[in-house]
Amino acid sequence: MTSLPIAVIVGEGEAQRTFYVSEDALLRNSGYFLAACKGQWRGGNDGQSIPLPDDDPAAFEAFARFAYHGYIFPVISAVTTSYIASDNQPGRDAFCNEVDFLASCWILGDKLLATEFKDAALDALVDPLNKACRVPAGVHGRVYTSTAGPNGLRRLLVDVAVYKWPNDILLEDRAGQRYWELFRNVAARYKELGGTVIEGNGPIYDGGCWYHDHGDGECYRSKTRTREV
Numbered sequence: 006m007t008s009l010p011i012a013v014i015v016g017e018g019e020a021q022r023t024f025y026v027s028e029d030a031l032l033r034n035s036g037y038f039l040a041a042c043k044g045q046w047r048g049g050n051d052g053q054s055i056p057l058p059d060d061d062p063a064a065f066e067a068f069a070r071f072a073y074h075g076y077i078f079p080v081i082s083a084v085t086t087s088y089i090a091s092d093n094q095p096g097r098d099a100f101c102n103e104v105d106f107l108a109s110c111w112i113l114g115d116k117l118l119a120t121e122f123k124d125a126a127l128d129a130l131v132d133p134l135n136k137a138c139r140v141p142a143g144v145h146g147r148v149y150t151s152t153a154g155p156n157g158l159r160r161l162l163v164d165v166a167v168y169k170w171p172n173d174i175l176l177e178d179r180a181g182q183r184y185w186e187l188f189r190n191v192a193a194r195y196k197e198l199g200g201t202v203i204e205g206n207g208p209i210y211d212g213g214c215w216y217h218d219h220g221d222g223e224c225y226r227s228k229t230r231t232r233e234v
């Protein structure tokens with residue numbers, strides 16, 4: 006099925022970009038656009054554009070690609086892979102940028118009510134977080150201020166702390182409300198796991214749906230998509 010493209014204007018100022026995405030792809034992938042296309046939120050003079058001034062154009066590009074193809078294009082670079090194998094500064098910077106980008110994708114998906122995109126972004130995050138045993142410091146703050154819990158991304162960050170962090174990282178001095186909330190969640194998770202031996206990766210790397218937010222709905226992994234023309 007084909008439909009007319011809708012212009013989605015993302016970001017502000019010099020960073021602003023306009024994406025033309027078919028209405029069908031937007032509506033299939035996002036409850037936000039479903040509501041927007043009912044008319045009342047639509048902006049612009051022609052009635053065919055939707056502004057998203059507060060969002061990240063790069064994350065939206067990943068969403069638009071996902072809407073057509075059903076997967077997130079790989080972003081984990083060779084330099085990050087080198088960092089995961091052996092700590093080095095360029096690799097650490099790349100790792101932080103890439104994890105931050107995937108977290109941005111998840112946060113955008115949360116706003117757009119795009120569960121499948123969120124779950125795919127989360128799956129893309131699992132591998133580097135698991136292998137590197139750490140989460141860049143800025144990610145916790147963004148996740149705990151930009152999302153409402155409980156949700157899949159918070160569960161993943163908590164399990165990385167519970168299963169992967171050594172005690173010296175847990176005991177690091179961390180100021181701010183965001184860490185207070187994180188460690189409340191970590192304490193609750195330890196309680197939940199009480200009586201079991203906390204070792205290995207837990208559910209982090211088992212390929213299940215523990216961190217997905219689709220509930221009883223169908224997992225995006227079970228769907229196949231074809232490129233639209």
Ligand SMILES: [Zn+2]
Nearest residue numbers: 214217224225
């Ligand atoms: Zn799933």
